[in-house]
Amino acid sequence: MPYVISMSKRPSLTVTLTAQTLGDLDEVAREWGCTPEQVALTAIYRLINEEAPSDEVYKTLPAPPPEPELEVLDDAAEALRAFIQEGVDSAERGELIPHDEVIAELRRRDEEALGAAKNAA
Secondary structure, three states: OOEEEOOOOOEEEOOOOOHHHHHHHHHHHHHHOOOHHHHHHHHHHHHHHHHOOOHHHHHHOOOOOOOHHHHHHHHHHHHHHHHHHHHHHHHHOOOOOOHHHHHHHHHHHHHHHHHHHHHHO
């Protein structure tokens, strides 16, 4: 979960809620005569300070819904790991490229990318 430092220098927590959960939260807030944020803070406080740490409480918490963005990141991370492993395997076999050749290739690719960007603009 991302933490963001607000202007008041108090940490904040951003969560993604389903429309149903947000609607339920708004309804409770209206019934209590407060903001949804106050309901959420109260629920968190009670869970942490009054009920936790009880394994029984945590067992009843729903699993977070799958997030497609995280699956994409997982796929990208796996592809990166495989790519890195190819390089490690190659190095272990002694198939190395001298540093100056690597730098020359990177510079060539950079110039090529800059040229393509200029042509596209």
